[in-house]
Amino acid sequence: xxxxxxxxxxxxxxxxxAGAGVAADDxxxxxxxxxTADHGKFKELQRVFASGPEVTKACLxxxxxxxxxxxxxxxxxxxxxxxTTQQKLGKKHVINNFCTSVSSNYKACASCHxxxxxxxxxxxxxxxxxxxxxxxxxxxxxxxxPSGFAGHPVTKDTEFPPGSGKIIRGIDLSAxxxxxxxxxRETCGTCHFYGGGGDAVKHGDLDSSLDQPDKALDVHMDAExxxxxxxxxxxxxxxxxxxSRYAPTAADREGAHLRGKADSSNPAxxxxxxxxxxxxxxxxxxxxxxxxACQTCHIPAFARGDMPTKMSWDWSTAGKRxxxxxxxxxxxxxxxxxxNGIKGDFVLEENVKPEYVWFNGTVNxxxxxxxxxxxxxxxxxxxxxxxxxxxxxxxxxxxxxxxKQPFDPINKTLxxxxxxxxxxxxxxxxxxxxxxxxxxxxxxxxxxSGKVDxxxxxxxxxxxxMVAPKDKALGCNECHAKGGRLDKIEGxxxxxxxxxxxxxxxxxxAAGGILxxxxxxxxxxxxxxxx
Amino acid sequence: xxxxxxxTRFERLWHWAQAVLIIGMLVTGFEIHGxxxxxxxxxxxxxxxxxxxxxxxxxxxxxxxxxxxGEWRQYIxxxxxxxxxxxxxxxxxxxxxxxxxxxxxxxxxxxxxAQTYLGVTVVVTPxxxxxxxxxLFYNELSAAGWGIQLGAIALVHTIxxxxxxxxxxxxxxxxxxxxxxxAHFKAMVSGWDEAH
Numbered sequence: 001x002x003x004x005x006x007x008x009x010x011x012x013x014x015x016x017x018a019g020a021g022v023a024a025d026d027x028x029x030x031x032x033x034x035x036t037a038d039h040g041k042f043k044e045l046q047r048v049f050a051s052g053p054e055v056t057k058a059c060l061x062x063x064x065x066x067x068x069x070x071x072x073x074x075x076x077x078x079x080x081x082x083x084t085t086q087q088k089l090g091k092k093h094v095i096n097n098f099c100t101s102v103s104s105n106y107k108a109c110a111s112c113h114x115x116x117x118x119x120x121x122x123x124x125x126x127x128x129x130x131x132x133x134x135x136x137x138x139x140x141x142x143x144x145x146p147s148g149f150a151g152h153p154v155t156k157d158t159e160f161p162p163g164s165g166k167i168i169r170g171i172d173l174s175a176x177x178x179x180x181x182x183x184x185r186e187t188c189g190t191c192h193f194y195g196g197g198g199d200a201v202k203h204g205d206l207d208s209s210l211d212q213p214d215k216a217l218d219v220h221m222d223a224e225x226x227x228x229x230x231x232x233x234x235x236x237x238x239x240x241x242x243x244s245r246y247a248p249t250a251a252d253r254e255g256a257h258l259r260g261k262a263d264s265s266n267p268a269x270x271x272x273x274x275x276x277x278x279x280x281x282x283x284x285x286x287x288x289x290x291x292x293a294c295q296t297c298h299i300p301a302f303a304r305g306d307m308p309t310k311m312s313w314d315w316s317t318a319g320k321r322x323x324x325x326x327x328x329x330x331x332x333x334x335x336x337x338x339x340n341g342i343k344g345d346f347v348l349e350e351n352v353k354p355e356y357v358w359f360n361g362t363v364n365x366x367x368x369x370x371x372x373x374x375x376x377x378x379x380x381x382x383x384x385x386x387x388x389x390x391x392x393x394x395x396x397x398x399x400x401x402x403x404k405q406p407f408d409p410i411n412k413t414l415x416x417x418x419x420x421x422x423x424x425x426x427x428x429x430x431x432x433x434x435x436x437x438x439x440x441x442x443x444x445x446x447x448x449s450g451k452v453d454x455x456x457x458x459x460x461x462x463x464x465x466m467v468a469p470k471d472k473a474l475g476c477n478e479c480h481a482k483g484g485r486l487d488k489i490e491g492x493x494x495x496x497x498x499x500x501x502x503x504x505x506x507x508x509x510a511a512g513g514i515l516x517x518x519x520x521x522x523x524x525x526x527x528x529x530x531x
Numbered sequence: 532x533x534x535x536x537x538x539t540r541f542e543r544l545w546h547w548a549q550a551v552l553i554i555g556m557l558v559t560g561f562e563i564h565g566x567x568x569x570x571x572x573x574x575x576x577x578x579x580x581x582x583x584x585x586x587x588x589x590x591x592x593x594x595x596x597x598x599x600x601g602e603w604r605q606y607i608x609x610x611x612x613x614x615x616x617x618x619x620x621x622x623x624x625x626x627x628x629x630x631x632x633x634x635x636x637x638x639x640x641x642x643x644x645a646q647t648y649l650g651v652t653v654v655v656t657p658x659x660x661x662x663x664x665x666x667l668f669y670n671e672l673s674a675a676g677w678g679i680q681l682g683a684i685a686l687v688h689t690i691x692x693x694x695x696x697x698x699x700x701x702x703x704x705x706x707x708x709x710x711x712x713x714a715h716f717k718a719m720v721s722g723w724d725e726a727h
């Protein structure tokens with residue numbers, strides 16, 4: 001008995017010491033960053049940087065090929081030739097119906113260029129040091145490119161506009177450079193959330209609510225869930241970001257991408273991960289993927305993050321001043337501007353139900369110089385091509401943005417307006433249309449009659465972000481009904497919406513006739529009180 | 532009073548199950564068609580496509596039963612005495628004339644009935660079945676290269692549905708034309724027809 005007790009004791013003791021030993025080995029290893037490099041330890045970055053290009057030179061001393069890669073991107077060139085339509089697009093060329101054009105306004109607009117010094121047409125697009133690494137790779141959130149500096153950050157406290165008494169604080173580029181990292185939602189959002197001149201203005205499905213979204217707003221980017229960055233879908237190689245709005249993939253018929261398989265298709269589509277039959281156990285839903293884009297059901301509304309998006313912009317009412325002679329500004333109950341003397345009237349909306357169109361991926365733009373007629377307004381700034389029968393189209397949700405913008409009624413073209421600047425001709429300074437348009441057209445050496453009128457325009461924006469969780473996806477009844485969401489979609493038979501009127505009329509007449517016949521027959525029987 | 536055991540237990544079960552399923556199909560089908568809103572499209576669609584499998588299962592049994600028992604012969608069409616039957620429903624019934632046809636175990640249906648049931652069985656139902664399955668498996672058919680438009684399939688299915696509805700109204704009404712208005716219904720429940 002005693003022997004047994006001793007043996008047991010020995011076993012317990014061994015277990016104890018063994019356990020203690022394991023515990024010592026189990027101490028968690030120090031948490032290391034996932035990156036193999038700590039930029040804070042790089043000598044090249046331990047110095048004062050007086051300007052952006054100085055930082056870039058330091059970056060290039062290791063990342064030797066980075067600028068060459070960026071030089072080939074749309075982000076740098078602001079130019080894109082659509083291979084289908086051969087139209088020259090990109091910010092350099094398109095006219096939109098927000099602030100209408102980048103041309104002649106570069107100093108302000110270039111705060112969203114991934115470069116330094118894009119102030120006019122003379123910018124050197126071959127310059128390597130003028131590529132801005134920090135705007136995409138800043139991890140501190142402190143990097144800023146204020147409007148009016150042609151894309152340069154401000155490193156010393158600067159009064160801007162000069163003489164205004166407003167001071168823009170200088171930022172410490174050294175601290176920012178030492179903490180560079182991968183792109184994040186916030187870095188992409190610096191520009192893409194603020195397109196059109198402010199948060200949520202342009203896209204409708206991209207705004208700062210996506211910095212830290214919850215699951216209801218975006219099931220993939222959910223900060224406490226899947227926490228996708230933009231690049232998770234826009235899977236970038238060599239700085240080429242896939243998924244362009246100028247030539248989108250409207251109907252991806254490929255399967256889900258697989259490691260080891262050479263996938264040449266756009267990695268940013270839903271299908272690139274989810275494939276063609278993503279609804280398990282719901283065969284009828286999978287039957288829809290040949291005609292309906294995923295986004296149509298899975299993005300029930302855009303601007304869902306408490307940020308209203310602009311739905312229309314009327315430039316023709318601009319020009320009003322308040323009693324002090326300053327541009328009149330009117331805000332709504334939520335504090336959002338609905339009228340600005342230098343811009344005109346806006347309509348803002350949240351939780352907007354999209355419009356729906358057939359879309360095959362080809363977008364046609366009305367460009368500067370294209371003939372337009374006021375009798376044909378609204379003029380489509382861009383047109384989504386597609387139809388039920390072309391075999392390439394899906395039904396897409398879109399934001400339809402309505403504008404009323406200056407045009408030349410004599411030459412019958414859209415115009416470039418010089419809006420931003422401290423000179424005498426800028427509309428935002430002097431609020432005189434013909435001067436501003438004349439200057440704008442002059443910078444591009446385009447003819448201008450001297451007359452300014454206003455024309456209604458429409459622009460279409462594809463809705464593809466803010467994907468809702470599946471329980472918030474559209475139900476069948478939203479479209480399979482008369483007057484439903486797809487009421488205006490032509491070329492397909494939608495059960496619940498469509499019916500052959502002739503068959504219905506004959507059918508109900510026949511059924512009603514038989515019913516009336518048997519009722520009369522029965523009534524006569526009842527009256528005769530026989531059978 | 533003479534009684535004839537016309538409808539076996541299986542026949543009665545088949546008949547009433549089919550009645551429930553067909554009425555269910557019509558009610559949900561016309562909702563899917565957009566005629567009215569009751570359950571909502573999604574629910575109507577779910578019920579409709581669930582019923583169809585029950586219906587198909589029932590038919591497999593019914594076809595087997597008809598073939599093995601030889602009861603399919605009940606539906607062999609005949610023009611013999613059909614004029615008398617038509618005249619009875621057009622005129623005689625109001626005068627209290629006796630029905631010219633006496634059902635027997637060997638011949639349960641009068642000629643007008645036999646023809647109608649045959650028509651429903653070999654024309655209307657297959658029309659609904661084929662178009663309905665094509666409707667349900669439209670994508671698979673398209674993928675297999677059948678270039679049929681969904682609208683055309685729906686059109687045929689709707690025509691079938693109207694024919695079935697027309698049959699249903701006439702069938703229920705003629706059910707009241709026994710020697711009492713409920714006699715036929717009772718026979719269809721108990722199986723026993725009270726001849727008179």
